[in-house]
Amino acid sequence: MRTKQILVVILSALCLSAHAGDTIYYTLAACRDLALTKGASSRSSQEALKAAELNRKAAFAAMFPKLTANGAYMWNSEKMHLLANQTAFSFGTAGIDPNGAAYFNWSSETPLSRLAADLEGTQFQGHILDIQNDAGQKIADAYQQVYNTMTVDMTHVVVAQVGITQPIWTGGRLLQLYHMAQSAERIAELEAGNKHDDVIAQVDEAYWRVVSVSQKKNLADNYFHLLCKLEGDVNELVNEGIATQADLLKVRTKRGEAEVKKLQAENGLTLSRMALAQICGLPLSDVFVLDDSELKETILAPDSVDAAAAAANRKELQMAEEAERVARSTAKLAAAGLQPSVVASAGYIYTNPYATNGIRSDWQNHGFFSAGVVVNVPIAHADEILRYKAAKHAANAVALKTEETRELLTLQTTQANQKLMESQQKIAVARLTCNNASEVLRMAEESFESGMISSGELMQAQTAWLAAATDLVDAETEAKVNETKLRRYLGDL
Numbered sequence: 001m002r003t004k005q006i007l008v009v010i011l012s013a014l015c016l017s018a019h020a021g022d023t024i025y026y027t028l029a030a031c032r033d034l035a036l037t038k039g040a041s042s043r044s045s046q047e048a049l050k051a052a053e054l055n056r057k058a059a060f061a062a063m064f065p066k067l068t069a070n071g072a073y074m075w076n077s078e079k080m081h082l083l084a085n086q087t088a089f090s091f092g093t094a095g096i097d098p099n100g101a102a103y104f105n106w107s108s109e110t111p112l113s114r115l116a117a118d119l120e121g122t123q124f125q126g127h128i129l130d131i132q133n134d135a136g137q138k139i140a141d142a143y144q145q146v147y148n149t150m151t152v153d154m155t156h157v158v159v160a161q162v163g164i165t166q167p168i169w170t171g172g173r174l175l176q177l178y179h180m181a182q183s184a185e186r187i188a189e190l191e192a193g194n195k196h197d198d199v200i201a202q203v204d205e206a207y208w209r210v211v212s213v214s215q216k217k218n219l220a221d222n223y224f225h226l227l228c229k230l231e232g233d234v235n236e237l238v239n240e241g242i243a244t245q246a247d248l249l250k251v252r253t254k255r256g257e258a259e260v261k262k263l264q265a266e267n268g269l270t271l272s273r274m275a276l277a278q279i280c281g282l283p284l285s286d287v288f289v290l291d292d293s294e295l296k297e298t299i300l301a302p303d304s305v306d307a308a309a310a311a312a313n314r315k316e317l318q319m320a321e322e323a324e325r326v327a328r329s330t331a332k333l334a335a336a337g338l339q340p341s342v343v344a345s346a347g348y349i350y351t352n353p354y355a356t357n358g359i360r361s362d363w364q365n366h367g368f369f370s371a372g373v374v375v376n377v378p379i380a381h382a383d384e385i386l387r388y389k390a391a392k393h394a395a396n397a398v399a400l401k402t403e404e405t406r407e408l409l410t411l412q413t414t415q416a417n418q419k420l421m422e423s424q425q426k427i428a429v430a431r432l433t434c435n436n437a438s439e440v441l442r443m444a445e446e447s448f449e450s451g452m453i454s455s456g457e458l459m460q461a462q463t464a465w466l467a468a469a470t471d472l473v474d475a476e477t478e479a480k481v482n483e484t485k486l487r488r489y490l491g492d493l
Helices: 003-018 028-038 040-061 111-118 123-149 173-240 245-280 307-312 315-336 382-449 455-489
Strands: 024-026 066-075 086-088 092-096 102-106 156-169 288-290 341-352 368-376
Touching (some): 028 173, 028 245, 102 123, 173 245, 173 455, 245 455, 307 382, 315 382
Parallel strands (some): 024 288
Antiparallel strands (some): 066 156
């Protein structure tokens, strides 16, 4: 049996087994779509983008008036007395006793008190004392009225306020915060796009790894079946006395090694499938078959690539430029702290007790409106000046980092183009080597069947064919991965 016939039979069996049962068939585009829709990294990028968008809207809303409402309630066990319960005057002392009754005691230094003392024992002393008592009672009554009037019920204290605040001039602080929020949103968009490209690149690499391992597994199966056939042929030759047991043992040893390689290829295929399933958000236990029709269709690398123009369109460079804008805005924000700020406010305040017409507590509508303007003028703020200078130097450092990023991305694009050109050359050499190895194997099989060469020489041809075919698969897979990298760097994903 010729080698080509063996390959046809084996590949047909593999195809039938691959499509049997519940095996799923995926293309590269389908795997990309799955990773972009089900992958956790893509969803997290979208959440970060939504957060950045809301932060930008919040920075814009900070320029408009803010309406706030505040309220407070307090319970107190005692009333508030603005007048003391005892007050001393030059003519006497007035007060309120613990029972709430008012009293007044005349001073002994008043004219009436001295006159009553001088007229002691006479009938006029009683008249004078009666006058003092009547006057003292009137003073005590008056003191009690004033005392009660100046007593405020603080058992329930309520304060409520509704106000509006509008920044008029903040030295450009709010505007710079808005610009920084815009840059942050743009960075989030670029990061989401960059994550999109990362996911595609990861999918492509994992996809072609599965294809590569799958084809290597097919090669290992073919090689194993070739050795199995050779073992049967050599065994017949041994029975006929043409070959020795040593020749048979060599073939069996080689077949054992091929069986180990076959098992390793099967394990590698299982692990590579699981890695691709994890990226695509599929169950790790899923068994699927991939379309490898595009493996041999690699784009030709252009002889010359405008790496500088490609770098200018890279999301990494655009993120670095947005970071530079944020650094510049940070410096301007620090400068805004050295400028005056003007804020206007207005509000309605309700309190109980209230003091608009004396201090009272009667739960009536005693609210009032207020409006004002606050101006803050910084005069000597050495720390703010130093922060502004530091922010300027930080912005310059970010600008230098941006230029360095531009150069690195230009170099990266050039290297990717050269890598793809090298891969194409490897494919050409590997195909030629594989064709030669296949022809050598065919001639070796014919020579072995005609008894012109030994089984060892045939095994050497089979091993050389396996190595050449494996190198071709590696070269084609490497070319597809390098093609994806170059497309990404050129913005063509």
